[in-house]
Amino acid sequence: MINQEVSLQLAEDLGINQEGFERISKNIGRSPNLLELQIYSVMWSENVSYKSSFNWINSLPNKGENIISGARQSNAGVVDIGNGEYCVFKMGTHNHPSGIDPYQGAATCVGDVCRDVVSLGAKPLLVLSSLRFGEASLDRTKWLMDEVVKGVRDYSSVLYLENMGGEVCFNSCYDTNPIVNVMVAGVVPKDKILLNRKMIPGQLVLIAGNSTSAEGVYGQAESFTIPKGNPGIGSSLIDSILKLNDENAVVRIENLDMAGIVNAVASISVHAKTGVDIDLNQIPLNQSGLSIEQVLLSRTQERIVLVVDKEKQELVFDVFAKANIPCNKIGAIVEAKTIRFTEAEIVVAELNAHDLVMGYGAPQSNRKHHLIEKEVAIDFLENIPEPGNYWKVINKMVNIPNLIIKEFLQLNFEEKTNKSPSDAQIVTVNSNGKTLCFTVSGNSVYSFNNPNLGAQINIARAVRRIVCSGGKPLALNDCLNFGSPLEESVFSQFVETVKGISNASEFFDTPVVGGNVSFYNESSVLGKREAINPTPIIGMLGVIEPKTNHMSYIYRNKGDMIFLIGKSRNDISGSEYLCSIHKKCNVGVPYFNLDEEKAINNLVTKLIEKKLVCSAHSVEAGGLFFNLIESSMPLGLGFDVTSPAEIRADAFLFGESQGRIVVSVSMEKEDDFVDVMMESGVPFSALGHVTKGELRIDDISYGSVEEYKKEYQ
Template sequence: MAATTLQEPPVTLELAREHGMTDEEYAWMVEKLGRTPTFTELGIYSVMWSEHCSYKNSIAVLKTLPREGDALLVGAGEENAGLVDIGDGLAVAFKIESHNHPSAVEPYQGAATGVGGIQRDIFTMGARPICSLNSLRFGPLDNPRVRYLFDGVVRGIGDYGNSFGVPTVAGEVYFDPSYEGNPLVNAMSVGVVKVGQTASAIATGVGNAVYIVGSATGRDGIHGATFASEEISEASEAKRPSVQVGDPFTEKLLLEATLEAIRAGVVVGIQDMGAAGLTCSSCEMSAKGGAGMELHVDRVPQREAGMTPYEIMLSESQERMLVVCKPEHEETLRAIFEKWDLHAARLGHVTDDGRVKVYWHGELVADVPAEHLVLGGGAPVYHRETRRPAYLDQTAAFDLATVPDLDVADAAPALLQLLGSPNIASKRWVFEQYDTMVRTNTVAGPGPSDAAVVRIKGSRKGLAVKTDCNGRYVYLNPRKGGQIAVAEAARNVVCAGGKPLAITNCLNFGNPYKPEVYWVFKEAVGGMGEACRALGTPVTGGNVSFYNENPTGAVFPTPTIGMLGLVEDVERHTTTAAFQAEGDVILLLSPAAWQHRNDLGGSEYLAALHGLTAGDAPHFVLDEEKAVQEALLGLIRAGLVRSAHDVSDGGLAVCLAESVIFS
């Protein structure tokens, strides 16, 4: 490639290190290009080979998860979201992703853009979002910084979701010292589409036009993917410009324009510009289609003066899409987006050479092989060193007999203390900031239902959806904790009257270069896989968020599960936890071989009343769990159950108390 006249910094190994690349990765890049990269090319490689985009430290482990099922219409990771056939010619697109690092430095915008980004993943596939969920983790509420983060995150989720017009119907909030300084903000979206009317994130057809549509591009979010691929430190506050800024009203326009364009048949391929922006969408679409692209990025609508091609390619400005369409459909495509008062600018066209070529006022500033950049192609894949953490010997050696017995006189005060602990207490302050009823499809929302139930209009069917994970269990027993995370999410869906179909996941862990962290990661994923196979809930995709650490240490390993279930008849089968009538019989449904065990390890009782995180996760057998869930679902469908509530945080005492309170 000829030298450019554009004034860019000379690329050196030291500059590559500053971009988060290792010495080996820099050497691979130079070898593949056959020359020293340009500054723009370095930026492209650094974000595409970041952990956030390449999954280089996790993909080998993720491939061990069950990723096939009769109802799955696309494989895990093949599209922007998972797609599940629910019958009657309908499919559900759903996905969960993290926005942890942005929310740690700018909680309002970090959380808001997390909501916006996951919605785009859904409607980019042609599905209309029908509900949102979230899963949140914070440090103790007596810390002013934690209260600031908590308030900002909840307001960000509420303001964006409410303005966008999709109900936030379910979620979970946990507090623990391990999350202090590094909150977890996981956002999930669910949408419905007719089978056969979906769009794909692919670039095909030599000569087809490539358009950028939606908002103008600014400097917000540059290197956001790289920022998400490193530990949070005192220097992270200086990376506030790496946090994107969202506009839910523009996103609403983009939703309608995108769905109209897909229905009009003018879209060959389309992808949201999320992490790494134009770089990621152009490279991934090209690689998937075995094609290339020629992009003239000076044509990108810009909202800031003096932007460089490096900045334009790496910007993560929100509410933007990359669209491929046939030349004969360009006028229609432009008319649709302009009708919705959105930009639609032609950047170039699809080529057959497999390379993404970036031009700046006619000058070639980047020429990179798409396949070499992407996950599943030439992006690095690492198998990290593992070591069983020493702390597990200490926690496993804990003797529950050292915990004082609870006197009868102290039982009621202890229950009240449990009910008042932040992890069990009502989250009404949170969900009252969310519009849970917009679009009028919410049958069971936050509060008395173990999972949310959302009606599919024009059908008797509904969707039961839930996010769930007990990070304390995973910390104490990673494999069993991973199993329980899947099982409890499925159990919640069953308690609401739904049949679990599939999961999406958001795997929140510490630094993968630490052998103990990677051992826990592999064990937890192994447990998840075992539970998914046993319960028949394949993995449709999701997200890995590493580097959730701060100067005080790593967060609890938190593999958040987003569970999708189908309620065959929302009027007859939807079930809540609230007791319905005096005189109803209260039963504890359990395996036939069940016996009482002193399962206080990792319990909220130990944590809230004794300040302890110790012992083993509760006794758990997958076959028994499956039998209980199948039995309960059968009883609900037979009309024999008036309410159902799973026994989890706080045990049977809290379970019964909550059913009374909900009544």
């Protein structure tokens, strides 16, 4: 063992306090050397140990009828989708790297999440992204967005992933700190899932993929470089893993991401409940002069660590060799209680893996937080005069970046995939026609105004989209993006958000099967660091069964009746309209009621199963007007609707009160539709009918849908 004198002062310089230093010494039975102290420093950091957040995310519901592996149990969530198959899906985030090198930050985010999915034996099939950028008019914002979108697209295309779009939003709080959240999903037969396979002494530990460099070594601020992806190697690596899994040649796979080899080996050790020996001289390097710390903690992309049985090693080497992927034996599982790293047969570090891994022995911090008092509901309509000219309001609203982008993505999705677009993105995953649906949902304005309620709305909105698409929601992943947890106000937002997610996910029976926490997301404002709005992103999985239940949001036929399920309300709280037209931003949350959401969802599911509706579309950002125009655009149809006398027109058109779905109904099915609605007891109203292309509201023409389409193209 290499012994180097270390002091408490050095430990504190590395972020380890006296209590932590004494704990390390006690657990390993001696004073740690410098390398060991550096390893503890990184493994106990916020990014790796989740020391501020773990106890809270550990409280999230993660079990359910279809859940095979929930949050904290594996590298990605595993959900039983029937017919002998599992869906594996995961969300990841590369916010900080994307703020420095947006192309590589976004590309490597896709690669990282893909390797987490394939580490469980599933072939990655699709990617969705949830992106946040600063003020839309800024040149920096345009550059960041172009590079991030290109990074996601380029990496996905090499892996033949179906890029299903997602959501893009703008807010000045992200001016210097973009949010790049990515969800990847794949499917694996039940008998091929790489989960909980028995690890025993004598099995070998291999490393495969890129040679190790100094990229992304966490904790080295002065020499830190953004890791760069190589989708060509990434694709070959994934193909090789899938071939080996078909041959039952792999026991376990760990993606080499944050804290690199140390984190992967520690994870293997705690799950095997035994020791691991690693020979650092066997790790292939792509540059000379690397320190041991850099080798162990590097975040070089396109790398994995595998556990294999001895008798399978030649098969493994052969498969990787044919793919021109370097693969080396670097160690073995041993009869011991520690992980040992050697160089030239000298032990340079020996550690207890249990002390290092999140959720096992890594220490947790009890951050200060407080209950966030609910705001007294404000009736904004009392003090805001009704617009005198709705033409002007609509012309301004259709040019709001957050609403333009939504239309642009939906139109592109329709044109490029030649599918019938739905509120959720639809994918058929095998020859049996198994149809899954996915969506990503986030609204940082709601979450800023009321973190608990905002989180619940994000989940309810994701559920509503899947229901409108004809699906049954099964499970969710989350990405929780916040400012510094050292700020009590920020950490209080985080705590309230987790409480909201827990409440809504349990209510809708959509367990949390995976996720990610990203702290220290801040922008510089006049030389001061200011936290972003709390930005929880929900990624949800659903299944459409039978596939004939698939429902689109587009209007099909002139003359079809348009109905609103749920109630119109005199409510403009938290809306794009309130912010953009009346300059009252970050105030209020729209009306929301969980019980009403569930009743409406159950009813719409019944209507779709009975084939009584031609389209179904959730009312969301921009309110009813944008819901109607989104359904009109794809086939060039329009609408003629009438507002109820008791609801002010701006609230009717642009309010964002929750629990509302717009459906279209053919004249032949109208009587049956009304019968089901009356029997249900759920509020509904007739809005009007589908036109040939004109947009009419309260007998006033607002042009043709073709004029609006030109604005977006």
